[in-house]
Amino acid sequence: MSYDVLVIGGGPAGLSAALNVRARGRSVLVVSNPLEENPLWRAEKVDNHLGMPALSGAELLKAFRRHAEEAGAAFLEGKVLNTVRMDETWYVGIGSDMENAKALVLAGGVARGKKYPGETEFLGRGVSYCATCDGMLYRNRPVAVLGFSDTAKKEADFLSGIGCDVTYFDKPKSCTISGGKTVEQVTCDGETVRADGVFLLRPTMAPTDLFPGLAVDKGYVTVDRKMATNLPGVFAAGDCTGGPLQVSKAVGEGLVAGQSAAAFAAELARKNQ
Structure with missing residues (x-):
């Protein structure tokens, strides 16, 4: 409309x-x-x-x-x-x-909040701002969700529901996204996990x-x-x-x-x- x-x-x-x-x-x-x-x-x-x-x-x-x-x-x-x-x-x-x-x-x-290292570089190559938009691309694959609200938790649940292997970081202070041609891992607050996709779900x-x-x-x-x-x-x-x-x-x-x-x-x- x-x-x-x-x-x-x-x-x-x-x-x-x-x-x-x-x-x-x-x-x-x-x-x-x-x-x-x-x-x-x-x-x-x-x-x-x-x-x-x-x-x-x-x-x-x-x-x-x-x-x-x-x-x-x-x-x-x-x-x-x-x-x-x-x-x-x-x-x-x-x-x-x-x-x-x-x-x-x-x-x-x-x-x-400022952008994390790797966020801009990997946008469209593993970094996404919308789980319901891009989640199916990562079905049966490991993903990380950087969440900052209750809505983000719901999107993480959606990803789990379609078969993604989800690691959820709740309001992380520091994160670095790294990889080669595409995202391969993310480190948040000292914890490093393998991830083919990273969903940054800020409120705005x-x-x-x-x-x-x-x-x-x-x-x-x-x-x-x-x-x-x-x-x-x-x-x-x-x-x-x-x-x-x-x-x-x-x-x-x-x-x-x-x-x-x-x-x-x-x-x-x-x-x-």
């Missing part, structure tokens, strides 16, 4: 963006991990969001999500793996599925991995007052644009990004009539 706007990230910024897209009569899809995996979910009390004092992070997220759902936003659980723009349309790969939209809002938060990918050519400054996405990036039809909001990393800032930026993305989609629709 085609949408006017696709929002990457289901935290405060993404949900605010989705709500404001719907307020302007445009269709919107929010792609995100489960709410429980958002860092805000674990906050015992958030006391600096105007008008909503002393709520837990989980309570805030559930209220934000409910509001966006009631406004008519569509939701899809999953991780965005790649994007490409063709003929004024953005195509977004989510696992093994593909969605498209006229405009995007990047609201996936901060991508924590770095914005520059999703959008080659995206302008960033010190790791944060560069935006203007309309939350527009340097790429056509791509807007950003929340923690990915820099500090302060606060709920109120994320919600406000999401509002602007949602309005801007909706206006961009509307203008494209008028132009192509």
Whole structure:
């Protein structure tokens, strides 16, 4: 299905963006991990969001999500793996599925952690970011899963279920991926195992991995007052644009990004009539 706007990230910024897209009569899809995996979910009390004092992070997220759902936003659980723009349309790969939209809002938060040695070199030659996409290539073969969330554990279970010999590393601090033409082994936190495939299952990918050519400054996405990036039809909001990393800032930026993305989609629709 085609949408006017696709929002990457289901935290405060993404949900605010989705709500404001719907307020302007445009269709919107929010792609995100489960709410429980958002860092805000674990906050015992958030006391600096105007008008909503002393709520837990989980309570805030559930209220934000409910509001966006009631406004008519569509939701899809999953991780965005790649994007490409063709003929004024953005195509977004989510696992093994593909969605498209006229405009995007990047609201996936901060991508924590640097790439491991060997990760870039062996990408596509044993390194993968999606178990359900590439798992069948490694059936009955040894694989390593570097997991950082409950969703990653589910993907590891999927690999075991299709016959892979899985070694699971839970939130590894240091890893090195090595081999010849393809991956042969991985060493994480001092333990070395044989692996024909390595699945790195982080909660979110770095914005520059999703959008080659995206302008960033010190790791944060560069935006203007309309939350527009340097790429056509791509807007950003929340923690990915820099500090302060606060709920109120994320919600406000999401509002602007949602309005801007909706206006961009509307203008494209008028132009192509």
